[in-house]
Amino acid sequence: MKIKLPENFSYELCLSFLKRSPREVLHRIENKDVVKALSIENQPILFSIKLDDENLHVDFLNILPKPHIQKQVKDYIIEWFDLKTDLSPFYKLARNDDLLKELINKFKGYRIIGQPDLFESLVWAVLGQQINLQFAYTLKQRFVEKFGERIYHKGQDYFLFPKPEIVSRLTDEDLLLLQFSRQKSKYVKLIGEAFANSNLSKEKLKSLSFEEAKTELMKIKGIGNWTANYALMKTFCYPNAFPLEDAGLHNAIKNLKGMKQKPTLTTVKRIFKNYKGWEAYATLYLWKSL
Numbered sequence: 001m002k003i004k005l006p007e008n009f010s011y012e013l014c015l016s017f018l019k020r021s022p023r024e025v026l027h028r029i030e031n032k033d034v035v036k037a038l039s040i041e042n043q044p045i046l047f048s049i050k051l052d053d054e055n056l057h058v059d060f061l062n063i064l065p066k067p068h069i070q071k072q073v074k075d076y077i078i079e080w081f082d083l084k085t086d087l088s089p090f091y092k093l094a095r096n097d098d099l100l101k102e103l104i105n106k107f108k109g110y111r112i113i114g115q116p117d118l119f120e121s122l123v124w125a126v127l128g129q130q131i132n133l134q135f136a137y138t139l140k141q142r143f144v145e146k147f148g149e150r151i152y153h154k155g156q157d158y159f160l161f162p163k164p165e166i167v168s169r170l171t172d173e174d175l176l177l178l179q180f181s182r183q184k185s186k187y188v189k190l191i192g193e194a195f196a197n198s199n200l201s202k203e204k205l206k207s208l209s210f211e212e213a214k215t216e217l218m219k220i221k222g223i224g225n226w227t228a229n230y231a232l233m234k235t236f237c238y239p240n241a242f243p244l245e246d247a248g249l250h251n252a253i254k255n256l257k258g259m260k261q262k263p264t265l266t267t268v269k270r271i272f273k274n275y276k277g278w279e280a281y282a283t284l285y286l287w288k289s290l
Contacts, residue, residue, distance in 0.1 A: 001058040001070055003077060008087040010109025011051040017113045023137040025144045025159045026120075035061070037151045037158040038076060040069050044151045046158055047073060056081075062153055079116040082237055087111070090239075090278045094285070097274060099256050103285040112284050114234045118202040119195050120161045121235045122217070125227040126187045142178040167192030187222025194220050202235065210238050233280045242279035244268060252286035 005011075011032075019029050027036040034049040046062040056077065065073070078084060091108075094100035115121035127143070128136040147162035147170070167188060175185035194200040200220065205213040210232065217228040226243045233241035243249065250262040253271065257263075263271070275282040 001060075001074060002052065002055040003058065003074060003083065005054050005056060006083055006086065008091065008109050009081075009083070009111065010107075011056075013107055013110040014081060014113055017110075021134060021137040023134070023141045025141045026161060028156070028158065035158065037160050038073065039149065039160050040065070040072050043069065044149070044160070045069065045073060046151050046153055049077065062151060076116050079237070080114055082111045082114055085111070085237060085239070087281070090281045093275065093278055094282070099253070099271070100275075100282060100285055103289055107285060107288050110284065110288060112233065112237065112280060114237060115231075116235060117161060118200075118205070118231060118235045119164050119191065121231045122191050122223065122227065123161075123167075123188055125230045126184055126191065126222055129184070129227070139178060139180060139184075143175075143180075146174075146178065164192045164195035168196040183222075190221055191223070205236070210240060213238075233283070237280070239278050239280050240276070242272065242283040244272075246283070248287055248290060249283055252289045256286070256289060 015029065015032065015034070018024070018027060018034060027034055029035075030048070032050060036047060036049075038045045038047075043065065044062065045060065045065055048059045048061060050057050050059075058073065058077065060070075060073075087109075091104050094104045115124065123143075124136075124140060127139045131139075144159045144161060147166055149160040149163075151158045151160070170185075170189055170192070172182060172185045175188065176182070180188070191200075200216070205216060208216065213232060213236070214225075214228045217223050217231060218225070223231075226245045229241045229243045232238045233243070244265060247262075250268065253259070253268065254262050272279055272282065
């Protein structure tokens with residue numbers, strides 16, 4: 001299966017994001033191929049992606065799925081690499097911006113690598129709260145290997161993210177053994193319960209406006225403004241979503257502006273007025289500067 005690539009797409013830069021932690025367990029990079037497992041209609045699907053001229057070439061590794069399931073895999077990949085977004089307006093805006101103009105030249109074609117699974121996106125955001133990135137990956141690795149399903153193929157395990165129904169039934173002790181804090185344990189279980197009870201789903205939020213979707217997410221304990229914006233950015237590709245309180249974002253602005261201290265939230269808001277409608281991509285490129 002082939003997926004045509006849009007203009008302003010860099011496979012190498014997207015690959016660099018996917019390779020950022022050796023503890024990542026939800027995909028593998030094999031040479032320059034990305035190998036990932038999905039469960040679609042309770043069927044485990046293992047596929048690989050590689051660059052093929054102006055296309056992404058997709059091979060199915062464990063089975064050849066029916067056409068409608070192949071279509072769902074294609075849709076997932078398009079969301080995962082944010083292939084529907086036309087970056088030309090963002091680059092036009094950024095060309096005259098002191099913070100972004102050099103970044104868009106240096107990292108042209110870099111795109112938001114999303115998390116099309118809303119449950120995974122929210123849990124990952126909670127895992128990353130107030131700890132460094134590599135320890136967050138350690139927690140995710142333990143969590144996925146302990147509670148996720150796996151596909152065994154040619155001597156290698158490929159993992160699926162744990163299902164909400166399983167997570168909702170976990171105890172604090174289950175998660176504390178993995179070095180979750182009590183707070184993270186509580187929040188992850190609450191998110192699992194919300195999905196398992198059908199109180200929250202990607203489909204329900206799709207029909208809402210950005211602000212309405214954010215409000216719905218923040219009704220769940222543990223999902224604050226940062227987590228909600230992160231999920232709306234990574235799962236729904238809302239271009240105006242950005243995690244205002246993000247420490248990495250503040251460090252990037254501090255470094256690029258040569259400030260002695262991190263900017264205040266008021267300063268960050270003022271800067272981001274220039275990026276209205278493209279806050280998510282401005283955030284992405286500022287993160288990349290680090």
